[in-house]
Amino acid sequence: MRRIRDVPLPADYLPLVVLPFLRESQLAELEQQGISGIDLCGNGVVMVPGQFAVFRTGARNQFPTYAPIRNVYRKNTSMVARALLAVRYFESVQDVRDTVNTRDVLACRWTKTPIRLGTVSKALKALEEDLIVERQQGIRLLQAEKLLDKLQQNYEAPRTLDRVRLKVETNNVSLTEVLGEHAERTGLPVVATGLSSVSRYATMQREDMLSVYCPRRAPLLEQLPSRETERFPNLELIETDAQPLYFDSQEDEGFLWASPVQTYLELMAGDKRDRETAEQVRAYLLDRLEGSNQ
Secondary structure, three states: OHHHHHOOOOOOOOOEEEEOOOOHHHHHHHHHHOOEEEEOOOOEEEEEOOOEEEEEOOOOOOOOOOOOOOOOOOHHHHHHHHHHOOOOEEOOHHHHHHHHHHHOHHHHHOOOOOOOHHHHHHHHHHHHHOOOEEOOOOEEEOOHHHHHHHHHHHOOOOOOOEEEEEEEOOOOOOHHHHHHHHHHHHOOOOEEOOHHHHHHOOOOOOOOOEEEEEOOOHHHHHHOOEEEOOOOOOEEEEEOOOHHHHOOOEEEOOEEEOOHHHHHHHHHOOOHHHHHHHHHHHHHHHHHHHOOOO
16 A cells, blocks of 8 residues: 555556455455455455445455464553554564563563563564554554554453452551552552543543552552541552553552553543543543654
């Protein structure tokens, strides 16, 4: 598609892309760009302006490739996509892997396994097929908004979360300072949820109760000066070891807040007011990305 846009065609010639297999989403992308495309499996979109247009899909891929990752926008593989929303250009696949593992809090500060190079390579290949990245002279993010939309459409919040609500005695010290101190003492990574991190990226009144993720809550419960209660709690501990929830957390005065991507995804999964606020976080994220390396 880039070559077609960059190279002018002779008069009365129309562009046509031919590939072994074209998915329906790729055919739709070609149609949107006004470019015809056919594959060797019987799928295609062919357009002659003012005369006819044909769109045919449904034929199975006769040229399958080994791709065990079914959805690169979910679970741990989504950290590759999230890394591209923090840094839009990388020199190599190795650089992408290093960035993912550096920003993976549970791999750095807990016992989770760092992502492998092969997994990163397969994720990037899928992103390239979706026209989200290009891999010529490095790895560059092409469509940040499309990538955000893909992450949002495929986002699945952890279904079973072990929660406990507490009243923590702070003695005129901020709750985040108390929590950060005890988290460091127990060696536990603790990260605020996206909903509790909204005020860092958007104008929205945060609730009095702070909700945080932690991989194990028992050591914290033993250390914190707190009592379990449903009456005016100021802290909610959510036990989960899902790595994307912690990914790219932003540290401020010794406490970790959710990344803007995680905050956006949690807001988009909420009610109308949350989704409206999510647009502010989206704008913040895209502006930040625009200011990163080109």
